[in-house]
Amino acid sequence: EAGVAQSPRYKIIEKRQSVAFWCNPISGHATLYWYQQILGQGPKLLIQFQNNGVVDDSQLPKDRFSAERLKGVDSTLKIQPAKLEDSAVYLCASSLDMVETQYFGPGTRLLVL
Amino acid sequence: GNSVTQMEGPVTLSEEAFLTINCTYTATGYPSLFWYVQYPGEGLQLLLKATKADDKGSNKGFEATYRKETTSFHLEKGSVQVSDSAVYFCALSDLTGGGNKLTFGTGTQLKVEL
Numbered sequence: 001e002a003g004v005a006q007s008p009r010y011k012i013i014e015k016r017q018s019v020a021f022w023c024n025p026i027s028g029h030a031t032l033y034w035y036q037q038i039l040g041q042g043p044k045l046l047i048q049f050q051n052n053g054v055v056d057d058s059q060l061p062k063d064r065f066s067a068e069r070l071k072g073v074d075s076t077l078k079i080q081p082a083k084l085e086d087s088a089v090y091l092c093a094s095s096l097d098m099v100e101t102q103y104f105g106p107g108t109r110l111l112v113l
Numbered sequence: 114g115n116s117v118t119q120m121e122g123p124v125t126l127s128e129e130a131f132l133t134i135n136c137t138y139t140a141t142g143y144p145s146l147f148w149y150v151q152y153p154g155e156g157l158q159l160l161l162k163a164t165k166a167d168d169k170g171s172n173k174g175f176e177a178t179y180r181k182e183t184t185s186f187h188l189e190k191g192s193v194q195v196s197d198s199a200v201y202f203c204a205l206s207d208l209t210g211g212g213n214k215l216t217f218g219t220g221t222q223l224k225v226e227l
Contacts (some may be wrong), residue, residue: 004156031213042117042217043157056214091156098213102206104149104157106123 002026002050004105008093012111018080021108025073032065033102034077035091043091049056049075050098084110115140119203119218126193126225134175134188134221136203142203145185146179147215151200158199160188170184185211 005024013019031050035043046058046065048059051072060067064083069075089109093102106112120135121224136148144165149157161170166181175190203218 033215035212035215040219042219043215044217045214048213076221093157095213098128099146099208100213101159101162103159104212106154106156 004092004094004103006090006105006107009106010109011081012113014113015084016081018078019082019110020076020078021090021092021110023074023075023077023092023105025092026103027094029094029103031095031098031100033050033071033093033095033105034075035093035100035104037089037091037107039088042074044052046077050104077109079088084112086110087112115205115207115216116146117203117205117216119201119217119221122200122220122222124126124144124221124223128195128222128227129192129223130225132188132190132193132197132223134203134223136186136218137206138184138186138190138203139183140205140207140216144207146177147206148175148177148186148188149202149204149205151220153199153200157202193223195225195227198223198225200222 034046037043048055049069049112089107091107092105095102116139143168147162148160150160152160161172163179169178
């Protein structure tokens with residue numbers, strides 16, 4: 001069974017630029033999550049989708065971050081404009097439903113200069 | 114709110130040594146508890162989990178017991194290998210509010226030497 005796919009794996013941008021990350025969850029998984037992992041810290045949930053609806057986005061900085069999952073499968077996370085403190089690894093995870101184990105992708109490492 | 118506290122690393126051990134990584138948590142309700150492992154350059158992989166008090170999760174020689182009375186979920190392995198070198202994250206899941214949010218500790222780096 002294929003795992004969670006993410007792209008790109010690495011991205012370097014300058015502050016105030018925009019960037020987008022893509023995630024393809026495990027087939028059949030209804031729930032999708034985006035986490036931010038800053039160096040030396042544990043991942044922090046940014047947003048959770050159930051199919052194409054948002055369940056929890058309480059820790060998403062909505063002035064600059066946005067995410068969508070239009071057809072209930074793939075998802076994109078966008079940052080516009082980026083700040084230096086957005087440098088982190090962005091992890092996508094999926095689960096069969098909201099109570100099941102989360103499986104993580106390899107992450108996208110973002111460096112903002 | 115919920116929180117997870119892990120012992121700080123790095124932890125350096127010789128091959129075949131006994132491993133303990135401490136993890137304690139604070140949570141409302143009855144969370145499930147997890148250990149995830151992150152190998153260099155890779156994403157998080159689920160190592161083991163426990164969903165209720167006194168449950169023991171185990172996988173690949175690692176084990177952890179959900180202790181409600183001490184709010185702990187310490188990770189142990191009787192004999193570590195060089196290939197166990199990685200960062201280990203303790204986490205809890207909270208199903209309140211309809212979500213399934215994982216709250217992670219800061220991670221403990223394990224280095225195993227020959």
